[in-house]
Amino acid sequence: MSSLQTVLYQSRATLLPDAEVIGGALDDILAGARARNASDRISGVLVYADGMFFQLLEGPADALQATMGRIAADRRHKGVRVLRHAPADARMFPDWPLACVSAANLRESVMGSGNGASMDLERLPADVFAPLLRAILTAPGVPNLATMLRSA
Template sequence: MDSIATPLRQLLYVSSSNPRGAKIDVPEVVAQSRHNNALDGVTGLLWSDGKRFLQVLEGPADSVATTFARIKADTRHHAIVVLHERDIAAREFGTWTMAQRVPGDSADAFDERIRRLLENASETVRGNFLGLIAARNG
């Protein structure tokens, strides 16, 4: 009997931290998200400056939908906008879970690491991340 491959889905969204919400502890969010995403088979890339978030999620369609529903229900997010959503044949970010700016990383060093991680991304995904990086630098 042939096994049927689970369709993969890619979703790219942008959000802002809720101005009325609790301050977002980005390292804590990343740690919890890595745990949840590993359980759900979701991978991707997250960029944040602490005020704005740009994330691409990849994985089984139902897992991506569940993960995004959890994000939309999180009151720390505000103005969530889906920028791009499509079926994909293969993950553009492999098993990469999320990028995180670690203490000691300059914003420029972090942005350069993000640029390298975007090398295999679609033009749409790459363009959105690079646009947000350019806005930070502008």
């Protein structure tokens, strides 16, 4: 059996930044990806924020490589840049073939409520990203970035 690995990448959406277009495209991507990931034993999370995709995937190395190959060739985004690719001891998202975290949830948890600063996900350390997304998916009260960084 091939070993467990995790990949985090960012890319730029090539879709029109129109809420309906993006919403429809996200639904299409998620529906196809969830079915495929489930049968490939891949799990993970997709984030769309301000024209950027951030996706964390985990699974057997060979399946992950094949999936990343298809994703990188997808015309719905460009500039795929891998931020982290590493072996993993255990899955962070075992219950999600592909969860989707909204930009609003992420913005709130990164900046805390009432903070007007802009969100710069590209600057977020890759090893903070996964725990942050997991916190958003699992906890009703999501810790903000300052809390995450202190406990990292």
